[in-house]
Amino acid sequence: MAEPASIRSIEEEIVDEFSLFDSWEDKYEYIIDMGKKLPVLEDQHKKDENKIRGCQSTVWMVSEYRDGKVFYKADSDAVIVKGLISMLIRVFSGQKPKDIVDADMKFIDEIGMSTHLAQTRSNGLRAMIRQMKMDAMVWTTKH
Numbered sequence: 001m002a003e004p005a006s007i008r009s010i011e012e013e014i015v016d017e018f019s020l021f022d023s024w025e026d027k028y029e030y031i032i033d034m035g036k037k038l039p040v041l042e043d044q045h046k047k048d049e050n051k052i053r054g055c056q057s058t059v060w061m062v063s064e065y066r067d068g069k070v071f072y073k074a075d076s077d078a079v080i081v082k083g084l085i086s087m088l089i090r091v092f093s094g095q096k097p098k099d100i101v102d103a104d105m106k107f108i109d110e111i112g113m114s115t116h117l118a119q120t121r122s123n124g125l126r127a128m129i130r131q132m133k134m135d136a137m138v139w140t141t142k143h
Contacts, residue, residue, distance in 0.1 A: 012107070018030070027111070031083035035081075057078035058076060060075050063139070084128065
């Protein structure tokens, strides 16, 4: 079985994909489309302890550890946020916990996301990344 792509190579794929769009309106549409393709998070996971704190929208996220890697599932009540978490899951899911914790997430600046999101969304994006890294850190201590 082939080794999954590295976090950095997935980030580079996303940067390349975003470079195809001329306007931020098109980029937002792409983010929303990514969110629409996010697998459904089962209702039993949509509980308070799975909410990501620091997001203006409601975001639920769970992670599991299998075969030395962390896998994430998430959902949100806001379409743009659902797209953002979908993008983060694409980058982090299936990676080793230490690689997730050590990831610098440069691609967010490279695609211009940090300058085009409203302050509250930007804070929420940082909260999602922080929670995903904290989950990965917990998995490193358990295994």
